Amino acid sequence: MRTVVMWLSMLVMMAMPSLQVWLIGWACGPDGLGMGSGLGVGRFAVILAVLTVGAVLMSVSSSLAQNMRDLLQEPLMAEYQSDLTDALARLTPAQTLDDEVTTQVRAARDAIPYNVASQAADATSVVGALASMVMLAASLWHMHPLAALMIALAMVPELLAQFGVEKLTNELWPKRGRESRRANYFERLLDYPPSSTEIAATAGSFGIPAQARVRYFNMAGMWERISWRTVQLTGVSSLVFAVLTGGAFWLILTSGHASVSSIPAALVGIMTGLSVTRTTGEAFGNLMASTPMILAYERLMDLLRANPAIPETTGPVGVHVEHLTYAYPTVAKHDDDADDASAASVPAVQTPALDDVSLDVEAGSIVALVGENGSGKTTLVKLIAGILDAPDGTVTLSSGADGGNGRTLGSWAERLGASSMVFQDFTHIEVTVREFIDPALRQSDDELCDGLRRARALDIVDGLPGGLDTQLGQEWGGVGLSGGQWQRLALARTFLSGKPLWILDEPTAAVDATAEAAIYHDLIANRPAGTTVIVISHRPRVLTGMDRIIVLDHGHVNETGTYRQLVDSNGTFSRLAHDSLE
Numbered sequence: 265m266r267t268v269v270m271w272l273s274m275l276v277m278m279a280m281p282s283l284q285v286w287l288i289g290w291a292c293g294p295d296g297l298g299m300g301s302g303l304g305v306g307r308f309a310v311i312l313a314v315l316t317v318g319a320v321l322m323s324v325s326s327s328l329a330q331n332m333r334d335l336l337q338e339p340l341m342a343e344y345q346s347d348l349t350d351a352l353a354r355l356t357p358a359q360t361l362d363d364e365v366t367t368q369v370r371a372a373r374d375a376i377p378y379n380v381a382s383q384a385a386d387a388t389s390v391v392g393a394l395a396s397m398v399m400l401a402a403s404l405w406h407m408h409p410l411a412a413l414m415i416a417l418a419m420v421p422e423l424l425a426q427f428g429v430e431k432l433t434n435e436l437w438p439k440r441g442r443e444s445r446r447a448n449y450f451e452r453l454l455d456y457p458p459s460s461t462e463i464a465a466t467a468g469s470f471g472i473p474a475q476a477r478v479r480y481f482n483m484a485g486m487w488e489r490i491s492w493r494t495v496q497l498t499g500v501s502s503l504v505f506a507v508l509t510g511g512a513f514w515l516i517l518t519s520g521h522a523s524v525s526s527i528p529a530a531l532v533g534i535m536t537g538l539s540v541t542r543t544t545g546e547a548f549g550n551l552m553a554s555t556p557m558i559l560a561y562e563r564l565m566d567l568l569r570a571n572p573a574i575p576e577t578t579g580p581v582g583v584h585v586e587h588l589t590y591a592y593p594t595v596a597k598h599d600d601d602a603d604d605a606s607a608a609s610v611p612a613v614q615t616p617a618l619d620d621v622s623l624d625v626e627a628g629s630i631v632a633l634v635g636e637n638g639s640g641k642t643t644l645v646k647l648i649a650g651i652l653d654a655p656d657g658t659v660t661l662s663s664g665a666d667g668g669n670g671r672t673l674g675s676w677a678e679r680l681g682a683s684s685m686v687f688q689d690f691t692h693i694e695v696t697v698r699e700f701i702d703p704a705l706r707q708s709d710d711e712l713c714d715g716l717r718r719a720r721a722l723d724i725v726d727g728l729p730g731g732l733d734t735q736l737g738q739e740w741g742g743v744g745l746s747g748g749q750w751q752r753l754a755l756a757r758t759f760l761s762g763k764p765l766w767i768l769d770e771p772t773a774a775v776d777a778t779a780e781a782a783i784y785h786d787l788i789a790n791r792p793a794g795t796t797v798i799v800i801s802h803r804p805r806v807l808t809g810m811d812r813i814i815v816l817d818h819g820h821v822n823e824t825g826t827y828r829q830l831v832d833s834n835g836t837f838s839r840l841a842h843d844s845l846e
């Protein structure tokens with residue numbers, strides 16, 4: 265229905281200029297109005313009626329077309345945004361860390377409201393305006409073919425001008441997007457707790473106002489450039505437009521072929537026709553300049569659709585790491601960040617976070633990774649879990665009913681499918697408890713309670729107003745949790761994952777000592793049979809029951825052994841254990 269109304273409105277707008285030429289020409293008759301006669305007054309009334317009805321129809325159909333366009337565009341935009349969100353939920357970990365993909369994702373997001381969803385409506389406006397001008401030119405043809413041609417061409421400068429403006433707008437859009445995101449980041453820091461509280465409680469403001477000011481004025485500068493370009497181009501296009509239409513009038517007036525009646529007809533038709541086409545300049549510019557963005561959107565969607573499904577692995581898995589070396593990629597520097605001191609200070613070459621690391625973790629065992637800050641522990645477990653991929657060296661998991669000597673799982677997707685990780689700086693994703701601990705929503709309430717009990721989080725959830733269905737996070741009207749309570753929920757998520765390899769990066773850093781001891785006791789003595797656990801910890805006292813401890817130092821394996829062996833060897837671990845007791 266909306267589409268039909270839009271098309272009908274467009275049709276009225278499209279046909280109106282030539283219709284007016286014809287109707288007024290007909291009403292005037294071949295000899296003009298002949299105002300002295302009764303017939304002349306009648307004709308004058310018809311002309312007035314044509315003009316009035318024409319003006320009303322034009323204004324109604326133009327606003328109807330715009331409204332219908334909006335009504336069609338909004339659901340279309342919602343559809344595109346939903347599709348994109350759905351596709352983004354399937355990003356691979358590597359893609360989330362890839363600067364190029366991130367840029368593509370942002371471009372696709374920006375493209376939706378401004379380009380993708382309005383493409384059909386813009387195309388319709390442009391085709392309608394072109395048809396309108398062709399029909400107008402046809403209706404003026406018998407008066408003066410060259411004049412008709414000039415009228416048809418009069419819209420071209422306006423279209424080119426708008427194309428020029430949109431081209432610049434689209435060039436500046438990604439840069440503006442970056443500035444806007446940076447400004448939004450600062451705004452969020454100041455608008456929402458806990459960052460706003462932390463900033464309010466700190467003596468300084470972290471230089472945020474000055475940084476935000478730079479972003480706001482950079483954005484204003486970009487708009488200034490666009491506005492200037494608009495003024496210049498529309499100035500030139502208006503001049504050419506005036507010359508073409510003025511010339512056309514002159515030709516019609518002086519040709520001697522036009523009858524007295526056809527001159528007002530031409531005048532009215534031309535004015536109406538040009539008011540139709542002038543509004544389509546923006547649509548044309550948008551259409552032309554948005555095409556690359558739409559292609560970029562489609563390319564991103566194709567890329568995401570081609571992502572492999574993550575295979576599920578059950579049964580025990582062992583871990584084999586051989587000669588693994590890993591250096592984080594250098595951060596791409598954007599041209600427009602040249603004034604940004606932080607971007608300029610990124611080193612050109614990164615020192616490897618891991619250097620020729622080899623180790624084995626037996627299926628079903630529990631192993632701890634220990635080492636100073638920056639020694640490479642998190643990098644190593646991310647490589648094992650398939651979150652990072654290593655170009656140098658190999659990381660494989662071996663799975664099989666015999667406890668780890670069957671199938672080899674070498675690809676990142678296979679490793680990801682076999683493991684569940686508690687991140688050191690996990691995100692407080694503000695959804696319901698159920699969604700947070702069971703993202704795939706596959707488990708029964710009893711199973712969820714079992715996982716919560718293991719993570720010493722059942723009491724917390726029992727005390728919440730809506731139990732498992734309580735909304736987390738005060739920003740959305742939910743409950744606020746302490747850091748340790750959040751961490752226990754994150755731990756429960758891994759316990760409920762059903763994966764054979766649990767990777768826990770400082771999983772109890774915020775948990776109180778009693779709950780920590782209970783969690784480690786459960787991990788060592790009561791974890792599901794065959795589950796392999798790799799845990800990172802800075803607290804040697806919780807590691808006494810580990811099957812093995814691996815000590816990393818500056819990206820190298822420094823020591824391995826049981827707690828007792830390492831303490832007795834008087835090496836790095838012995839020193840760490842000693843320092844932690846003091």
Ligand SMILES: Nc1ncnc2c1ncn2[C@@H]1O[C@H](COP(=O)(O)OP(=O)(O)OP(=O)(O)O)[C@@H](O)[C@H]1O
Pocket residue numbers: 592593616617635636637638639640641642643644688
């Ligand atoms: N995202 C990153 N981009 C670039 N370099 C990184 C990144 N993450 C870590 N690094 C670098 O890699 C090295 C190892 O970091 P990693 O996080 O693996 O150490 P860690 O042993 O887990 O430290 P911590 O005990 O502080 O958690 C560090 O020197 C760090 O600077």
